[in-house]
Amino acid sequence: MPAEGATLGLIINPVAGMGGSVGLKGTDGEDVLREAWRRGARPAAEDRARGAVLRLSDSATPLRVLTGSGESGEDVARTAGLDVEVVHRSAPGPTTSADTRAAAEIMAARSVDLLLFVGGDGTARDVLSAVGDGVPVLGVPAGVKMHSAVFGTSPRNAGHLAALFLAGSPAARLREAEVMDLDEAAFRGDRLSARLYGYARSPYERHLSQNAKAGSGMSSEASLDLAARQVAAGMRPGRLYILGPGTTTRRVAHALGLSSTLLGVDAVVDGEFVGVDLDEQGILEAMQGRETWIVVGVLGGQGSLFGRGNQQISAEVIRRAGRDRIIVVSSLEKLIALETASLHVDTGDAEVDAMLAGFVRIETGPNRSTLFKVEA
Amino acid sequence: MSIEPKEYQAPVWHEPVIHQMGAAGRRGVLFNRVEKEVEAAVEPAESLIPDGVRRRSRPALPELSEPEVLYHYLRLSQQTLGMMGISLFGTCTMKYNPAVNEAIAWRPEITEVHPLQHEDTLQGTLEIVHRMDLILREVSGMDQFVFQAGGGAEAAYVNCAVTRGYHAARGELEQRDEIITTIQTHPSSAATAAAAGFKVVTLMLDENGYPSLDALKAAVSNRTAGLMVNNPDDMGVYNPEMKEWVRIVHEAGGLAFHDSANFNGIIGKLRPREIGFDACMFMLHKTFGAPKSGVGGPAVGAYGCSAELAPFLPSPLVAFDGSRYHLDYDRPQSIGKIREFWGNVPVVVKAYAWSLAMGAEGMAQVSDLSVLANNYMEKGLLAIRGVTRSHPEATSPRLEMTRYSLQTLKEETGVDIHDVQNRMTDFGIDAPWTSHEPWLIPEPFTPEAGEMWGREALDSWIAVLKKVSDEAYSNPEHVKAAPHRQAVHRLKPGATDDPATRAMTWRAHQRKTAR
Numbered sequence: 001m002p003a004e005g006a007t008l009g010l011i012i013n014p015v016a017g018m019g020g021s022v023g024l025k026g027t028d029g030e031d032v033l034r035e036a037w038r039r040g041a042r043p044a045a046e047d048r049a050r051g052a053v054l055r056l057s058d059s060a061t062p063l064r065v066l067t068g069s070g071e072s073g074e075d076v077a078r079t080a081g082l083d084v085e086v087v088h089r090s091a092p093g094p095t096t097s098a099d100t101r102a103a104a105e106i107m108a109a110r111s112v113d114l115l116l117f118v119g120g121d122g123t124a125r126d127v128l129s130a131v132g133d134g135v136p137v138l139g140v141p142a143g144v145k146m147h148s149a150v151f152g153t154s155p156r157n158a159g160h161l162a163a164l165f166l167a168g169s170p171a172a173r174l175r176e177a178e179v180m181d182l183d184e185a186a187f188r189g190d191r192l193s194a195r196l197y198g199y200a201r202s203p204y205e206r207h208l209s210q211n212a213k214a215g216s217g218m219s220s221e222a223s224l225d226l227a228a229r230q231v232a233a234g235m236r237p238g239r240l241y242i243l244g245p246g247t248t249t250r251r252v253a254h255a256l257g258l259s260s261t262l263l264g265v266d267a268v269v270d271g272e273f274v275g276v277d278l279d280e281q282g283i284l285e286a287m288q289g290r291e292t293w294i295v296v297g298v299l300g301g302q303g304s305l306f307g308r309g310n311q312q313i314s315a316e317v318i319r320r321a322g323r324d325r326i327i328v329v330s331s332l333e334k335l336i337a338l339e340t341a342s343l344h345v346d347t348g349d350a351e352v353d354a355m356l357a358g359f360v361r362i363e364t365g366p367n368r369s370t371l372f373k374v375e376a
Numbered sequence: 377m378s379i380e381p382k383e384y385q386a387p388v389w390h391e392p393v394i395h396q397m398g399a400a401g402r403r404g405v406l407f408n409r410v411e412k413e414v415e416a417a418v419e420p421a422e423s424l425i426p427d428g429v430r431r432r433s434r435p436a437l438p439e440l441s442e443p444e445v446l447y448h449y450l451r452l453s454q455q456t457l458g459m460m461g462i463s464l465f466g467t468c469t470m471k472y473n474p475a476v477n478e479a480i481a482w483r484p485e486i487t488e489v490h491p492l493q494h495e496d497t498l499q500g501t502l503e504i505v506h507r508m509d510l511i512l513r514e515v516s517g518m519d520q521f522v523f524q525a526g527g528g529a530e531a532a533y534v535n536c537a538v539t540r541g542y543h544a545a546r547g548e549l550e551q552r553d554e555i556i557t558t559i560q561t562h563p564s565s566a567a568t569a570a571a572a573g574f575k576v577v578t579l580m581l582d583e584n585g586y587p588s589l590d591a592l593k594a595a596v597s598n599r600t601a602g603l604m605v606n607n608p609d610d611m612g613v614y615n616p617e618m619k620e621w622v623r624i625v626h627e628a629g630g631l632a633f634h635d636s637a638n639f640n641g642i643i644g645k646l647r648p649r650e651i652g653f654d655a656c657m658f659m660l661h662k663t664f665g666a667p668k669s670g671v672g673g674p675a676v677g678a679y680g681c682s683a684e685l686a687p688f689l690p691s692p693l694v695a696f697d698g699s700r701y702h703l704d705y706d707r708p709q710s711i712g713k714i715r716e717f718w719g720n721v722p723v724v725v726k727a728y729a730w731s732l733a734m735g736a737e738g739m740a741q742v743s744d745l746s747v748l749a750n751n752y753m754e755k756g757l758l759a760i761r762g763v764t765r766s767h768p769e770a771t772s773p774r775l776e777m778t779r780y781s782l783q784t785l786k787e788e789t790g791v792d793i794h795d796v797q798n799r800m801t802d803f804g805i806d807a808p809w810t811s812h813e814p815w816l817i818p819e820p821f822t823p824e825a826g827e828m829w830g831r832e833a834l835d836s837w838i839a840v841l842k843k844v845s846d847e848a849y850s851n852p853e854h855v856k857a858a859p860h861r862q863a864v865h866r867l868k869p870g871a872t873d874d875p876a877t878r879a880m881t882w883r884a885h886q887r888k889t890a891r
Contacts, residue, residue: 055790058790058852153818154787156787156788156790157786157787160786169870170870170873170874171870332578332814333814336814336815336816341581341582341583358590358594359590359591359594359595361577364578367570367574367575367576368566368575368576369575369576369577369578370559370577370578370579371577371579371580371591371594371595372580373580373591
């Protein structure tokens, strides 16, 4: 946990969010950016960055900020009166994702206590590709697409959380958070393709017990582990279990003594892998002649069940397994934190989406479950 | 009413832990040595203790004189950070406990009796218990009450044990292993169901602030053992579809339990049995005017049920044959004991005295005043900058309490609910209650006005929150550094969440801080 003399990396993607204001579904790539400018979009990321940085300059913790030149961080940080060191200068012209990656790499090499970036899923992906799980990462929401789970709920809340974390507060803890992104080119053609790119270590604010009456139950980590063990213990001989991507299903694999692929889909029979990192075809082949159960977690900050981040588990796979053979595992905290009170399915097949809609049971802890609404 | 909040000043004693006070050999009372004749007749005291459990070294007890002890606890009582100010502690239903009821409960007819006395010498006490049972039957529509449970959670556990007994008697216990509850029902329902071996299915809230009928329909099955639910719930939201809920659960073969802990907003207005519930639970130490005494008792969770479930109730039951009261142990289907004897009788006596003083009309007035006071507060509180209500668009009624959020205040000023709690105590307001875990609404607080606080107190509470909100917008650092006028400054957060640092005993504290 950081404390005295903390170092913050600050990366602003100055064009983040521009596409959204003029009806584009993202702002990734130079062509799209040009189109956004042509349609009259103006940068808004700096405003959102200011909201977050304001909270940091309020904080009593002495802070050193490593950032990019000008609009990629320096301007906002200096205006806020922070101690600034420019570690990356972008070439003249619009900032590119290469700038984001280059700056993030330097910050990771300098072991910043926290890398705060201002942008959307595209920026999150660039940051992740540069730093992996090397340094903690937190997003200030400013993009068009925000399926990743690394963002604060608002710029100011992100700033508040960053300040807590940098001050070493026990209220700020790290967890693994999904970095997801839609393929914008496909999205603009009204065809979706979303991927789970990986997990960043990201701070979140936990509620400390402030009085006897509130009490604190089992931590969500422990509950989730026990739920995963229960799922593993409930597996029956001869059945095929398809483990979707993510850290939640990885817990199920661990409970079986297996190490699953984090971003891929694996298949288990009788406690052993019969396939790892399978594509749709691989899954369908493994299903031949076997009763099949699908085990998935909830992906991303917007609560995707199928279709985003786990497309390998296709509509056909779901149809053949059947709705009653889907096991969903998630912490209650994650469900509560979702932006909407429902989970989303987008399998590309309207019939399967309709079959999945309604209430689904979610295992939230040992002998604990909840019913959660699923919408197509 | 315009009230200018005045800051209060708590006494600051810097009082040490009692183990750090006194001196070796100091005593409060010196006892004479036991006379030789007595010792010879009884043998030395040590010999009464079996070898296996006898201490090898003397206990490290504090050594103080009697006045030192009295002053110490008097000072501590002044440092409790609460229960001295205006206390609108949501879901706790804080109310005044009349001194006369205390005096009655301290009479020797109560304090000098023992549950193992012969029934013939306990007729008066049994009469009080039986009459309280009759009052609660009238209030709830149930057919039989039992007072054995030492609190609300234990009464919830009684329900789980009765549910088990009921399904076992029908040969369905193995199949019916699920209890349904809601995310805004008190967590003790889920916890006791789990403790009794059930799987717990928790329903989330819909836009209206309560779970939808569709969610319930998706949850019930031939595995459903029962439903355990608060209504109004822990946010004061009343689910108007509850009759249909009970019907659906019954249709699936389950039992329906109304956790009536939040009864202050409906007492005298509706009876759980008439909605269809098979059982309910009242907390005599809150709704019925006996002292809440902090969390931990002594308390009574009065559990009542239908005639159909009564055979499963814990034993003994207090029964009346028209001329004589007796303790009925002859109940073959009983779940047995939940707790020793027949409950905390002094608490039953206080609740009985309160009920007689209130009468049926007085009880009905309790819910009128509680709901009126809460809605009065809502008008005042929602006019304060940075304060919003949970489910702002919901039309479902809020009865005796309302869940608010300071998320807007936090977004705009960086001041959170804990800062506000701390600052409010500087003005003689007991820190408002937030919410049970997990928080569904960010930065929550939940005042419950109840029937006994006058309008002046409610106006003061509102005025203090208004003042703290103004401070948050003009001088947030001052609020974040609060409290400024309390017996101790803000506690460092986190220590009590960490098993490595929290300690329940002095010895554990020494062990954990030595490292």
